[in-house]
Amino acid sequence: MAAAQEMVGLARITRPVLQVAAEPVSLPVIDLGQLRKHSRTRSLAIQEIGRACERHGCFQVINHGIHESVTWGALEAASDFFNLSSEEKAEFESKDLRKPVRYEAVYKNDCHKARELLKHYAHPLGEWIHFWPMTPQRYRERMGRYGRVVRKIALLLMDSILESLGLGPAYLKEKLEEGMQVMVMNGYSERSRSAPVLGLAPHSDYGCITILLQSCKGLHIFDEESECWREVPEVPDTLHVHIGDHLEVMSNGKYKRLVHRAVLNSRTRTSIASIHGLSMNEKVTTAEELVDEQHPKGYRDSSFLDFLDFITSKNKTGGSNFIDSLMLTGN
Numbered sequence: 619m620a621a622a623q624e625m626v627g628l629a630r631i632t633r634p635v636l637q638v639a640a641e642p643v644s645l646p647v648i649d650l651g652q653l654r655k656h657s658r659t660r661s662l663a664i665q666e667i668g669r670a671c672e673r674h675g676c677f678q679v680i681n682h683g684i685h686e687s688v689t690w691g692a693l694e695a696a697s698d699f700f701n702l703s704s705e706e707k708a709e710f711e712s713k714d715l716r717k718p719v720r721y722e723a724v725y726k727n728d729c730h731k732a733r734e735l736l737k738h739y740a741h742p743l744g745e746w747i748h749f750w751p752m753t754p755q756r757y758r759e760r761m762g763r764y765g766r767v768v769r770k771i772a773l774l775l776m777d778s779i780l781e782s783l784g785l786g787p788a789y790l791k792e793k794l795e796e797g798m799q800v801m802v803m804n805g806y807s808e809r810s811r812s813a814p815v816l817g818l819a820p821h822s823d824y825g826c827i828t829i830l831l832q833s834c835k836g837l838h839i840f841d842e843e844s845e846c847w848r849e850v851p852e853v854p855d856t857l858h859v860h861i862g863d864h865l866e867v868m869s870n871g872k873y874k875r876l877v878h879r880a881v882l883n884s885r886t887r888t889s890i891a892s893i894h895g896l897s898m899n900e901k902v903t904t905a906e907e908l909v910d911e912q913h914p915k916g917y918r919d920s921s922f923l924d925f926l927d928f929i930t931s932k933n934k935t936g937g938s939n940f941i942d943s944l945m946l947t948g949n
């Protein structure tokens with residue numbers, strides 16, 4: 619990677635220039651209304667979802683039925699939280715990844731705040747909401763409302779994704795309904811610089827699917843086919859959906875996790891990643907239906923708690939990604 623130098627205070631620092639393809643990516647757009655219909659329209663939409671998952675690891679969703687006041691309410695609640703004083707936010711500061719609510723400010727080596735995040739569990743809502751911040755005043759109400767509706771969409775999408783893999787309609791239904799939802803609110807501050815900088819490093823998400831709501835563009839995805847980073851264009855009223863590590867495991871690698879990152883431009887940006895999976899201690903296993911002689915089981919079983927153990931030990935020792943740790947050798 620090329621490197622650019624710039625002066626920050628008195629220190630000269632070296633930072634990598636962000637490489638990105640000139641053309642933003644063109645992603646499949648799924649009309650959610652079609653999934654709610656029966657018969658041929660629905661099965662065509664499911665096929666389209668299957669192709670999107672296989673080719674891109676992600677897609678965009680329109681006609682999702684979430685009212686603009688709910689999405690903007692949630693984004694505003696997150697941004698109002700990030701605008702609280704450092705003392706108010708400090709109450710939630712913790713390095714313990716198992717805390718029901720956790721706030722963290724991530725600084726770059728030039729001491730600029732790159733990203734603030736607030737992470738909390740959201741399903742079952744009644745179990746978690748009383749841990750959430752009480753200020754800003756309407757935080758719980760607005761985030762709770764969005765969390766509830768986005769979860770319904772996640773269940774509908776998971777159902778369709780599993781069907782596109784040829785797994786029956788009852789496959790994992792109950793386990794998904796009882797499953798976990800983690801909401802990650804990200805705040806990226808405005809930067810008065812001409813070149814974009816990395817706000818969130820490349821990674822994949824651990825659950826089955828993530829639904830991302832964003833106030834403006836800034837999400838980049840790694841396109842495996844062209845082997846380059848591409849910007850996801852800003853399309854109003856769409857939700858971005860991508861595949862996480864556990865769906866790759868379930869599908870025996872047919873649908874790959876999406877590697878993505880967030881980039882800071884000259885605007886303040888807020889995003890909410892809603893991550894959905896099985897419950898915390900439920901092991902995710904590869905569907906037997908997708909294992910045969912040509913496609914031997916490629917991944918070890920693991921749960922969300924295993925993931926937390928993995929990143930806790932990785933924070934201490936450095937090392938590989940979670941999904942790499944699950945790969946069975948010989949595949």
Ligand SMILES: O=C(O)CCC(=O)C(=O)O
Nearest residue numbers: 802804836837880889891
């Ligand atoms: O801010 C974004 O666009 C990405 C956020 C994200 O990837 C995450 O929270 O896992």
Ligand SMILES: [Fe+2]
Nearest residue numbers: 822823878891
């Ligand atoms: Fe992510």
